Amino acid sequence: MNFTKIAIIGGGNLGSAIARGILSLEGITNKNLVICEKRKLRIKYLEDLGFSTVDTDIKKAIHNAEMIIVSVKPQQFASVLEELKPILQSDQILVSTATGINLTDISNTLGKQPIVRIMPNTAIEIKESMTCICFRNTTKEQEEKTLALFEQLGKTIILQEDLLDAVTVLGACGIAFALRFIRAATQGGIEIGFSAEISEYIVSQTVKGAAQLLHENNSHPEAEIDKVTTPQGITISGLNEMEHQGFSSSVIKGLITSYNKLIAMEKNNY
Numbered sequence: 153m154n155f156t157k158i159a160i161i162g163g164g165n166l167g168s169a170i171a172r173g174i175l176s177l178e179g180i181t182n183k184n185l186v187i188c189e190k191r192k193l194r195i196k197y198l199e200d201l202g203f204s205t206v207d208t209d210i211k212k213a214i215h216n217a218e219m220i221i222v223s224v225k226p227q228q229f230a231s232v233l234e235e236l237k238p239i240l241q242s243d244q245i246l247v248s249t250a251t252g253i254n255l256t257d258i259s260n261t262l263g264k265q266p267i268v269r270i271m272p273n274t275a276i277e278i279k280e281s282m283t284c285i286c287f288r289n290t291t292k293e294q295e296e297k298t299l300a301l302f303e304q305l306g307k308t309i310i311l312q313e314d315l316l317d318a319v320t321v322l323g324a325c326g327i328a329f330a331l332r333f334i335r336a337a338t339q340g341g342i343e344i345g346f347s348a349e350i351s352e353y354i355v356s357q358t359v360k361g362a363a364q365l366l367h368e369n370n371s372h373p374e375a376e377i378d379k380v381t382t383p384q385g386i387t388i389s390g391l392n393e394m395e396h397q398g399f400s401s402s403v404i405k406g407l408i409t410s411y412n413k414l415i416a417m418e419k420n421n422y
């Protein structure tokens with residue numbers, strides 16, 4: 153890793169997933185990473201996992217940190233920012249994972265501080281995140297260092313900020329949508345003869361393989377589907393029945409419902 157110290161404020165679901173990913177990078181020890189978390193039980197859990205922690209002493213947590221990742225709930229974000237504002241060094245990079253808090257909101261509080269907004273997903277813990285990134289007030293060097301870090305933790309795209317809500321749904325909620333498909337297919341597998349364990353093993357490896365085919369062949373899903381669908385064969389019969397039951401339509405409607413809800417929550421300040 154190219155940072156000597158990173159502090160993560162908020163060791164919840166996402167903060168701890170980011171921490172696990174970073175700690176698994178080569179040459180990283182818990183001297184390079186500290187998690188600031190306010191829940192006592194959570195601190196114990198994080199310490200048991202081998203992380204170095206600080207309780208609510210944010211000043212201690214960010215001391216000498218080149219990057220500070222704030223990963224608290226959107227409604228907690230403003231108070232953390234107010235706490236950070238008087239103690240941040242001008243070259244410390246402030247990274248926000250908070251859904252719906254835009255760069256302008258952050259720079260209204262922090263002024264010229266280098267700010268990065270990221271939208272990763274929980275697969276960051278196994279270095280397979282899809283992390284979308286936008287920058288504000290950052291130097292080229294800070295951007296390159298930040299990108300290099302997140303590229304080690306999965307795939308990255310630099311996006312215009314107005315797409316971050318959409319990517320929250322597609323990439324971050326998307327983990328849950330993909331997992332629900334895996335669960336459904338696993339249940340189908342049990343009906344046709346497998347134990348739950350073997351069924352899930354087969355389905356999850358099959359989904360992983362399908363995703364990798366797209367990445368490695370740089371192909372369209374339908375092109376890969378065509379290779380599996382023999383005329384009058386079993387695959388096309390199953391696929392068409394799924395479509396008759398509304399498969400694609402329900403996925404699209406689910407995405408749009410999540411997106412509309414996110415926009416409504418942002419309008420009402422959560």
Ligand SMILES: NC(=O)c1ccc[n+]([C@@H]2O[C@H](COP(=O)([O-])OP(=O)(O)OC[C@H]3O[C@@H](n4cnc5c(N)ncnc54)[C@H](OP(=O)(O)O)[C@@H]3O)[C@@H](O)[C@H]2O)c1
Binds near residue numbers: 163189232273274
């Ligand atoms: N989970 C995801 O997959 C995901 C993906 C992309 C983006 N996000 C965004 O990332 C952020 C974090 O999400 P999450 O799911 O990890 O939330 P979470 O599980 O609620 O984690 C936040 C943690 O930060 C703690 N905390 C709050 N204020 C603190 C402070 N001042 N100092 C130290 N710790 C503090 C919270 O404690 P308390 O619970 O006691 O308040 C909680 O343990 C959210 O803004 C979310 O929208 C999440």
